[in-house]
Amino acid sequence: MISPVLPSYSRANLSFVKGEGSWLVEADGRRFLDFASGIAVMSLGHGHPTVVGALKDQADALWHTSNLYEVPQQKALAERLVEHTFADTVFFCNSGTEAAELAIKMARKYRTETGTPERMKILTFEGSFHGRSMGAISAAGSEKLTKGFGPLLEGFQSLPFGDHDALREAAAQEDVGAIMIEPIQGEGGIRPVPDQCLKGLRDLCDEHGLLLIFDEIQCGVGRTGKLFAHEWAGITPDIMLVAKGIGGGFPIGALLATEEAAQGMTAGTHGSTYGGNPLGCAVGTAVMDTITEDGFLEAVNAKAGFLRQKLEGLVASHPTIFESVRGQGLILGLKCRVAPTDVVAEGYNHAVLTVPAADDVVRVLPALTISEEEISQGIDRLDATATALEERAA
Structure with a gap:
């Protein structure tokens, strides 16, 4: 008999009933150190008083009207995002996937508006992940995401990650109009794009008149120690996707864009019933x-340095389990010599939560508010996890 919930997830046998900062409490009372943060969602941890207070205050006042009317909370959040980023304008939606869909539409509409409708192709990269809608899986192009869902949306070309020659050749094609990339691949295995390569991407887009789209759904909102990951490279995109951490656990996504890139998105070209609702924006x-x-x-950067040092020590202590540490800030990955799912599953036995990714990586994504003491506790639990895996293999 099929589950009343569509069985599209492979779920662990865990049911959490309460969250407190960097901790989750299971129904049986066990306390788990959360090194996953809902896959980089709980940016300020569980039950942060400022976030909870904002939600309660707004819930007492007004939940929803419609984008047929002005939404003051939406304007307030947009103003903050514009103030602190490259963007001139913001569209609010409910998820990163929705933001990716709008980015595709915006890039194509821009070409129509600027008299270059033949330049609809968007370049993407192997290992990328932009969501699970038809547009997003077509953009990523991997068999894991696309198998059984054809025909796919046309107009994308996936390039090898890190192949500069292939990128330069593809960017010069007359039908290319944009490049979409994650500054740090999340699902792809915590693979950062080096700063010099991000700078090179900006230069390449400027050379060929391409829009540069950054997907910062997982790596943005403070996770790298700057508000957004691309800031480390000292460059800006034309369009940026944001979700996960911006809501601190509440479902909200956003697309940020320059006035130039957004020029085609006029009244009626896009919309969302719930996007930009008062609750999410508050x-x-x-x-x-x-x-x-x-x-x-600054505190995030300090904790990130402490965590990385601890993870490097963990790798040194368990060379048959772990190979290396990768990533930046508090979006880090442990490259494994064993199946990452085994590490995650054994971690449950030691009350620590991590997330698997591609390329044999386990993601470590704690809340930005985690303390050094809690980091140390998490490392102790990962140490016990690795020891158990070593004993099992002996």
Whole structure:
């Protein structure tokens, strides 16, 4: 008999009933150190008082009207995003996938508006992940995402990750109009694009008149120690996708764009019933206000250095289980010599939560508010996890 919930997830036998900062409490009372953060969603941890207060206050006042009317909370969050980023304008939606869909539409509409409708192709990269809608899986192109779902949306070309010659050749094609890339691949295995390569991408787009689209759904909103990952390279995109951490656990996504890139998106070209609702935007504003407070990102960088040092020690202590550490800030990955799903599953026995990814990587994505003491506790639990795997293999 089929489950009343569509069985499209492979779920662990865990049911969490309460969250407290960097901890999750299971129904049986066990406390788990959360090194996953809902896959980089709980940017300020579970039950952050500022976020909870913003949600409660807004819930008491107004949940929903419609985008047929002005939404003051939406304007407030948009103003903060514009103030702190490259963007001139923001569209709010409910998820990163929805933001990716709009990015595709915006890039294509831009070509129509600028008299270059033949330049509809968008270049993407192997290992990328932009969501699970038809547009998003067509963009990523991997068999894992696309098998059985054809015909796919046309107009994408996936390039080998890190192949500069292939990129330069593809960018010169007359039908190419944009490049879409994650500054740090998340699902692809915590693979950062080096700063010099991001700079080169910006130069390449400027040379050929291409739009540059950054997907910062997983790596953005403070996770790298700057508000957005591309800031480390000192360059800006034309369009950016944001979700996950911006809502601190509440479902909200956003697309940020320059006025130039967004010129074709006029009244009626796109919409969302729930996008930019008062609840989501009130929470997003509280998250933004907290992350942009003086000293917050400096503290993230300090904790990131501490965590990386601890993970490097973990790798050195368990060379048959782990190979290396990769990533930046608090979006880190343990390259494994065993199946990453085995590490994640054994971690459950030691009350620590991590997330598997491609390329034999386990993701470590703690809340930006985690303490050094909690980092140490998490590392102790991962150490016990690796020891158990070693004993099993002996």
